[in-house]
Amino acid sequence: MDIILQTNKLTKTFAGKGRQKKKVEAVKGVDLQVHKGEIFGFLGPNGAGKTTTLNMLTTLLAPTSGEATVVGHDLLKNPQKVREHIGYVSQAGGADTSATAKENLVLQSRLYGIPSAEAFKKAEMLIDRFQMKEFGDRKARTYSGGQRRRLDLALGIVHKPVLVFLDEPTTGLDPQSRAYFWEEIKRLKNDGMTVFLTTHYLEEADNLCDRVAIIDHGEIVAVDTTQQLKKQIGAESITVGFSNDAATEKAKAALSGQKFIEKLFPQENKLHLYVQDGGSLMPEVLRILDKENIQVQTIGLSKPSLDDVFLQKTGRSLREAGV
Amino acid sequence: MKFLKDLWYLFVRHMMKTLRMPLWLFIGLMQPVLYLLLYMPLLKNMSGGAGIPADEIAKMFVPGMLVVMAMGQLFAGFSFIDEIRVGIIARWLVSPASRLSIILSLVGSQKITLFLQASLLVFIAFLFGLHVPVLGLVLTMVMVLLVGVAMASLSYAISLATKDESALASITNTFYLPIMLLSGIMLPISVAPQWIKTAALFNPFYYAVEGARCLFDGDYGNTMVLKGFGVVIALCVLMIWLALRALKKMAA
Numbered sequence: 001m002d003i004i005l006q007t008n009k010l011t012k013t014f015a016g017k018g019r020q021k022k023k024v025e026a027v028k029g030v031d032l033q034v035h036k037g038e039i040f041g042f043l044g045p046n047g048a049g050k051t052t053t054l055n056m057l058t059t060l061l062a063p064t065s066g067e068a069t070v071v072g073h074d075l076l077k078n079p080q081k082v083r084e085h086i087g088y089v090s091q092a093g094g095a096d097t098s099a100t101a102k103e104n105l106v107l108q109s110r111l112y113g114i115p116s117a118e119a120f121k122k123a124e125m126l127i128d129r130f131q132m133k134e135f136g137d138r139k140a141r142t143y144s145g146g147q148r149r150r151l152d153l154a155l156g157i158v159h160k161p162v163l164v165f166l167d168e169p170t171t172g173l174d175p176q177s178r179a180y181f182w183e184e185i186k187r188l189k190n191d192g193m194t195v196f197l198t199t200h201y202l203e204e205a206d207n208l209c210d211r212v213a214i215i216d217h218g219e220i221v222a223v224d225t226t227q228q229l230k231k232q233i234g235a236e237s238i239t240v241g242f243s244n245d246a247a248t249e250k251a252k253a254a255l256s257g258q259k260f261i262e263k264l265f266p267q268e269n270k271l272h273l274y275v276q277d278g279g280s281l282m283p284e285v286l287r288i289l290d291k292e293n294i295q296v297q298t299i300g301l302s303k304p305s306l307d308d309v310f311l312q313k314t315g316r317s318l319r320e321a322g323v
Numbered sequence: 324m325k326f327l328k329d330l331w332y333l334f335v336r337h338m339m340k341t342l343r344m345p346l347w348l349f350i351g352l353m354q355p356v357l358y359l360l361l362y363m364p365l366l367k368n369m370s371g372g373a374g375i376p377a378d379e380i381a382k383m384f385v386p387g388m389l390v391v392m393a394m395g396q397l398f399a400g401f402s403f404i405d406e407i408r409v410g411i412i413a414r415w416l417v418s419p420a421s422r423l424s425i426i427l428s429l430v431g432s433q434k435i436t437l438f439l440q441a442s443l444l445v446f447i448a449f450l451f452g453l454h455v456p457v458l459g460l461v462l463t464m465v466m467v468l469l470v471g472v473a474m475a476s477l478s479y480a481i482s483l484a485t486k487d488e489s490a491l492a493s494i495t496n497t498f499y500l501p502i503m504l505l506s507g508i509m510l511p512i513s514v515a516p517q518w519i520k521t522a523a524l525f526n527p528f529y530y531a532v533e534g535a536r537c538l539f540d541g542d543y544g545n546t547m548v549l550k551g552f553g554v555v556i557a558l559c560v561l562m563i564w565l566a567l568r569a570l571k572k573m574a575a
Contacts, residue, residue, distance in 0.1 A: 059417065060413060060416055060417060060573070060574035061574040061575060062575075080419055083417060083418060083419045086417070088413075088414070088417040090410040090414065093409065093410050094411050094413060094414035095411075096406075096411050098340045099336065099340070103336075108414075110328070110329075110332045111329060111332065111333075111415065111418045111420040112418055112419060113325065113419065139343075
C-alpha cells in the first residue's frame with residue numbers, strides 16, 4: 001500500500017499564557033500513516049488535538065518537534081510543494097461571504113495558478129457537481145448552512161488535490177445535509193483522492209472511514225479499521241446500571257471472576273461487560289447479581305460501537321467527552 | 324510572475340467587496356468633509372482680531388488633516404478580523420498564494436479608499452481658497468499614501484496577532500490620540516512648549532506632517548521633506564514585515 005502521509009513524533013507545545021506560563025502540550029509525539037486512496041478518520045473529543053495536528057499537516061502551524069512527509073514532500077523543508085497538492089476545508093469553512101459561489105471558485109483556482117479560462121470552466125463544473133446552480137450566482141452570505149458547506153468543499157478541491165483534509169466536515173449540519181455530505185466524501189474517494197477527516201461523530205467514522213485513529217489528550221491511543229477495533233473488544237456488550245457506587249463496586253467484584261466475560265469496564269454507575277453471546281448470557285449476569293443481593297437498575301445489550309472502543313482506550317465515553 | 328498575479332486577483336476581490344458596501348465608502352468620505360466644515364472655520368478667528376488669511380490657514384491645516392486621515396487606516400483591521408474568523412485567510416494560507424501578496428493586496432485596496440478621501444479633502448480645500456504647487460501636492464499625496472500603508476499594515480498585524488476586535492480597538496485607541504497630538508496635526512509643533520517639541524522628535528508622524536507642510540509651501544529642498552520620506556518609508560517596511568510575520572504565525 002502506498003503511503004501518502006507519514007508523521008514521525010509530531011509534537012506541538014503552546015507557550016502558556018497568564019501568570020503561571022504553564023505550557024500546553026496539544027499534540028504529543030503523534031505517529032501516523034495514511035494510505036493512498038483511503039478515507040482516514042481522526043476521531044477524538046473536542047480539545048484532543050485534532051485541529052492542531054491538522055493545522056500542522058496543512059502547513060498552517062509549525063510543529064515544535066518531529067517531522068512529516070505529506071504527498072511525498074517534506075512538510076518542514078518544502079511546505080510550498082505540499083500546498084500545491086493538498087486541499088483543505090477548515091471547520092470554519094473559509095468561503096468569502098461577500099462574493100458569489102462562482103467568484104469564490106474562480107479566485108481559488110487562480111490562487112492555485114490555474115489560467116482564467118479554465119478557472120471559469122472549473123467553477124461551472126463544480127457548481128454543477130455540488131448542485132449549486134440555484135444559488136451559485138447569489139452572495140454566499142445568503143446561503144443556508146448546508147449550501148455554504150457545499151461551497152466550502154468545492155473550494156477545497158478546485159485544483160484536484162491528491163490528498164484533501166476535512167476538519168469536522170459535518171459539524172452543525174442537519175441529518176439530511178450530513179447524509180448528502182457523506183455521499184460526496186465517498187465520491188471524492190471514488191475519484192481517486194485520499195481523504196483525511198477529523199470528527200467527533202462516531203456514526204461518521206463508522207459510516208465513512210476505512211481506518212480511524214483515535215486521539216485523546218494529544219496522543220494516539222488506537223489506529224485500525226473500524227471493524228478490527230470493534231472486534232478487539234468482543235462480540236457484544238452488556239451494560240448494567242446501578243443506583244450507587246457501592247453497588248457498582250460490589251457487582252464488579254462479583255462478576256470479575258466470571259470466565260464468559262472477556263472484558264469488564266466500569267464507568268460511573270455502570271458496568272460494561274464484553275461477551276461473545278450476549279443474548280443467552282444476560283440472564284446469567286442477572287442471576288449472579290441477584291445471588292449477591294445487588295439491585296440492578298438497568299440492563300442493555302448492544303453490538304460494540306466505536307464508542308466502546310473509545311471508552312476502553314481512554315476510560316471515557318466519546319458521547320460524553322464530545323460536544 | 325505568481326506574486327504579481329496573486330496580488331492582482333486578491334486586490335480585485337478586496338475592491339469588489341468594498342464597492343459592494345458603498346455605505347462604508349460614504350462614511351469614510353464624510354470624515355474629511357466634516358473636519359473642513361466644522362474645524363477649519365475655528366482657526367480663522369484664532370489669532371486675535373486680525374485673523375490669518377484663509378489661504379495660509381488652509382496651507383497649514385490641510386497637510387495635517389491629510390496625515391490624520393492616513394492614520395485612520397489604523398482601523399482597517401476591523402473588517403479583516405471577521406475574515407480571519409470565517410476561515411478565509413487560513414484557506415489562502417493553505418493555498419500556494421504568495422504570502423506577501425495577501426498582505427499587500429489588503430493594504431493596497433485600502434489605499435484606493437484613502438486616495439479618494441484625500442482627493443475629496445483637497446478639492447474642498449481648494450474651494451476654501453487653498454493654493455498649492457502641483458508638484459507639492461503630488462508629493463504630499465505620495466507621503467500620505469505611505470503613511471496609510473504603514474498604518475494599515477500595523478492594523479493587520481495587530482488583527483492577526485489578537486484576532487479580536489475589542490483588543491484591536493483598545494490598542495489602536497491607546498496609541499492613536501497621543502501620536503496624533505504629538506505630530507502637530509491640529510496646529511504646528513513650533514507653537515508648543517519645549518518638552519512637547521522634544522517628545523515630537525520621537526514621533527515618526529511629526530516628520531510626515533512637517534514634511535508635507537514644506538511640500539505645500541513649495542519648499543522642496545527643506546531637510547524636513549527628506550526626513551519625512553525617510554522616516555515614513557522605514558516605517559512602511561517595518562510594518563509590512565510585522566504584518567507578514569503575524570500572517571505566517573496566524574494559526575499559533
